[in-house]
Amino acid sequence: xxxxxxxxxxxxxxxxxxxxxxxxxxxxxxxxxxxxxxxxxxxxxxxxxxxxxxxxxxxxxxxxxxxxxxxxxxxxxxxxxxxxxxxxxxxxxxxxxxxxxxxxxxxxxxxxxxxxxxxxxxxxxxxxxxxxxxxxxxxxxxxxxxxxxxxxxx
Amino acid sequence: xxxxxxxxxxxxxxxxxxxxxxxxxxxxxxxxxxxxxxxxxxxxxxxxxxxxxxxxxxxxxxxxxxxxxxxxxxxxxxxxxxxxxxxxxxxxxxxxxxxxxxxxxxxxxxxxxxxxxxxxxxxxxxxxxxxxxxxxxxxxxxxxxxxxxxxxxxxxxxxxxxxxxxxxxxxxxxxxxxxxxxxxxxxxxxxxxxxxxxxxxxxxxxxxxxxxxxxxxxxxxxxxxxxxxxxxxxxxxxxxxxxxxxxxxxxxxxxxxxxxxxxxxxxxxxxxxxxxxxxxxxxxxxxxxxxxxxxxxxxxxxxxxxxxxxxxxxxxxxxxxxxxxxxxxxxxxxxxxxxxxxxxxxxxxxxxxxxxxxxxxxxxxxxxxxxxxxxx
Amino acid sequence: xxxxxxxxxxxxxxxxxxxxxxxxxxxxxxxxxxxxxxxxxxxxxxxxxxxxxxxxxxxxxxxxxxxxxxxxxxxxxxxxxxxxxxxxxxxxxxxxxxxxxxxxxxxxxxxxxxxxxxxxxxxxxxxxxxxxxxxxxxxxxxxxxxxxxxxxxxxxxxxxxxxxxxxxxxxxxxxxxxxxxxxxxxxxxxxxxxxxxxxxxxxxxxxxxxxxxxxxxxxxxxxxxxxxxxxxxxxxxxxxxxxxxxxxxxxxxxxxxxxxxxxxxxxxxxxxxxxx
Numbered sequence: 155x156x157x158x159x160x161x162x163x164x165x166x167x168x169x170x171x172x173x174x175x176x177x178x179x180x181x182x183x184x185x186x187x188x189x190x191x192x193x194x195x196x197x198x199x200x201x202x203x204x205x206x207x208x209x210x211x212x213x214x215x216x217x218x219x220x221x222x223x224x225x226x227x228x229x230x231x232x233x234x235x236x237x238x239x240x241x242x243x244x245x246x247x248x249x250x251x252x253x254x255x256x257x258x259x260x261x262x263x264x265x266x267x268x269x270x271x272x273x274x275x276x277x278x279x280x281x282x283x284x285x286x287x288x289x290x291x292x293x294x295x296x297x298x299x300x301x302x303x304x305x306x307x308x
Numbered sequence: 309x310x311x312x313x314x315x316x317x318x319x320x321x322x323x324x325x326x327x328x329x330x331x332x333x334x335x336x337x338x339x340x341x342x343x344x345x346x347x348x349x350x351x352x353x354x355x356x357x358x359x360x361x362x363x364x365x366x367x368x369x370x371x372x373x374x375x376x377x378x379x380x381x382x383x384x385x386x387x388x389x390x391x392x393x394x395x396x397x398x399x400x401x402x403x404x405x406x407x408x409x410x411x412x413x414x415x416x417x418x419x420x421x422x423x424x425x426x427x428x429x430x431x432x433x434x435x436x437x438x439x440x441x442x443x444x445x446x447x448x449x450x451x452x453x454x455x456x457x458x459x460x461x462x463x464x465x466x467x468x469x470x471x472x473x474x475x476x477x478x479x480x481x482x483x484x485x486x487x488x489x490x491x492x493x494x495x496x497x498x499x500x501x502x503x504x505x506x507x508x509x510x511x512x513x514x515x516x517x518x519x520x521x522x523x524x525x526x527x528x529x530x531x532x533x534x535x536x537x538x539x540x541x542x543x544x545x546x547x548x549x550x551x552x553x554x555x556x557x558x559x560x561x562x563x564x565x566x567x568x569x570x571x572x573x574x575x576x577x578x579x580x581x582x583x584x585x586x587x588x589x590x591x592x593x594x595x596x597x598x599x600x601x602x603x604x605x606x607x608x609x610x611x612x613x614x615x616x617x618x619x620x621x622x623x624x625x626x627x628x629x630x631x632x633x634x635x636x637x638x639x640x641x642x643x644x645x646x647x648x649x650x651x652x653x654x655x656x657x658x659x660x661x662x663x664x665x666x667x668x669x670x671x672x673x674x675x676x677x678x679x680x681x682x683x684x
Numbered sequence: 685x686x687x688x689x690x691x692x693x694x695x696x697x698x699x700x701x702x703x704x705x706x707x708x709x710x711x712x713x714x715x716x717x718x719x720x721x722x723x724x725x726x727x728x729x730x731x732x733x734x735x736x737x738x739x740x741x742x743x744x745x746x747x748x749x750x751x752x753x754x755x756x757x758x759x760x761x762x763x764x765x766x767x768x769x770x771x772x773x774x775x776x777x778x779x780x781x782x783x784x785x786x787x788x789x790x791x792x793x794x795x796x797x798x799x800x801x802x803x804x805x806x807x808x809x810x811x812x813x814x815x816x817x818x819x820x821x822x823x824x825x826x827x828x829x830x831x832x833x834x835x836x837x838x839x840x841x842x843x844x845x846x847x848x849x850x851x852x853x854x855x856x857x858x859x860x861x862x863x864x865x866x867x868x869x870x871x872x873x874x875x876x877x878x879x880x881x882x883x884x885x886x887x888x889x890x891x892x893x894x895x896x897x898x899x900x901x902x903x904x905x906x907x908x909x910x911x912x913x914x915x916x917x918x919x920x921x922x923x924x925x926x927x928x929x930x931x932x933x934x935x936x937x938x939x940x941x942x943x944x945x946x947x948x949x950x951x952x953x954x955x956x957x958x959x960x
Contacts, residue, residue, distance in 0.1 A: 212868075214863075223862055223863070224863055225860050226860060226861045226862065226863070226865065227859075227869060227870075228874075229867070229868045231878065233878075252863075298871045298895065298899065299859045299870075301895065302832065303892075303893035303895055304801060304803075304830070304831060305832060306708065306760065
């Protein structure tokens, strides 16, 4: 069972070219999960206890505001990752995540991984160096979306 | 030219202007108006600014009386010949709408033939620059061609340089070597004011044949050469053109652009007086019945805020970007587009800039403090 | 070439059909007469709306069908607004075609990645028609489209139709959507990483807002596509389309004539400078 999880974790694009000991560390916090279409993986404000490496299916990242219907600002699919807020206090999700189709994913226990990062700073640094570029590219994408480049000129 | 040069008196010059008028040309030349020397219709030498000269510097132009009675004792004023060859406003075509039918009516070719009297070497060069713009490439302008091919050019060799002149730096003068039908040099040695006249075309030869003249002597020719040498030696400005295209294009983020941006009003005077600036815009209008419409072309300037307007905003919104565009086009990218510099060293942009921005000084400042970099 | 012909004078053509594509976008089919209208994919025309003015509009039809000239127009100003109001039977002034087109020759034998944002698919559609008509000449054909929202996807039915072909990949993404949209949401560059193409044997053609093309080109370079194999269609203010009025200049280039298509190798440095 554990061997299988290491293989799955090692094959996911997000953790590509990790060395075996590191894969083992992460796999130790991992489990297989399935979400049905329409099911929420998490809601805004929920404790960021588990983040997901998507293997099949897609999820929609949404923002909600009172009086407005949910707006999807990003979809995430196979070989991609959802959930970054687990890295930093207050460890709470900042958006909604809904399964669009049936989603099979690897759930990584965030508390487990945070403990291991605290104990092993090399692991912690590696995680940071993997997640920060993802954050930056999401931030950049959000800026582009904010510019409304396809919108009607003023 | 293997022709013998000739010499005209003042009366001979008068006869030249009359002969051109009789030959059906609209004769234009320098004349004094509104405290400047401008180009307008002239009927004879009496219309020329006899005994006047111009004092020019950055943002400064004044006419002053000369001690002599020279007819061409000044350089160039706010006008250039482009206003005749490339009019500030002209209708391109008319459209007529009747029901579901639309007819486009092009303009006939112009009938007026111009004779320009008093064209300086820098202006000959400027006309040649605009010839490449309007006649080069696959979309030659037939209206420009008609005006240009029928124009008769009487050039004048400068005997003095102006305060903002730098034709020597741009290799366009002061001596006129080509591009004219007739070329005059005003000389006044031995107490005798006279005009050396050289021919540059069959049309020029034909007109000269109608005028009272005598053959030029060696003394006449020497005096003429001395006059242009004198002009060449007293240029008001210099511009180092060595590698200037690469210099400017590898310094597009130079702090000097911020510096000039603080002074530049983006008034566009420079583009109006520059004899090579050619940018235009088009306008449409229709009559009240909606049956007839006109499509008109008018001068435009890259200094206007909406020159580069697209999708709700201008690409070059700041004055900094617009000044940079003008100067880099004039001295650098013009080479890529037309195979020559866009600047002929006439100095008008320096004289007529209300704050005296000097293109030669801006180029010098960038050259002296530039970093070698990647050119596009 | 008849030297007396004034290149600024349009001919008159007739609108034969008008279709609404999106809230502010219409497509006109234009009859230019017996000999039809030949053009290369990526070229544009200057269209004249009587009494209002001229505008540069890309040609969006099939180059193999010169008898029908097709223009997709977005109403963004007074001229385009007048053009989208034209009805079958109305006359329209026309001059063109202008500009250099997309690099069809260079694409032969390569994977072709088409990235279109917003109305950017309009100048690229003629290319797609050509690519699909000579499918054997090319490797993978990948079409990536970005739009504001699900109701802003241009040529949606056609895209869906192409999507059903087994030899073409079509992916669409929108900037934001509500829960009724089950497709991708996110900037169009996110689709690049999800596509499989051989970066060393790819020709990419990009059209859309400049900033979108800029970041798409950067991501393609990161994915290993050489800058000289990435083509962008630039857009600037145009009045004449014959490299005469000066408005469309982008450094040395007159976009109307030296462009509008240019490689990232040529544009890259300039696009990253402010206000060139």
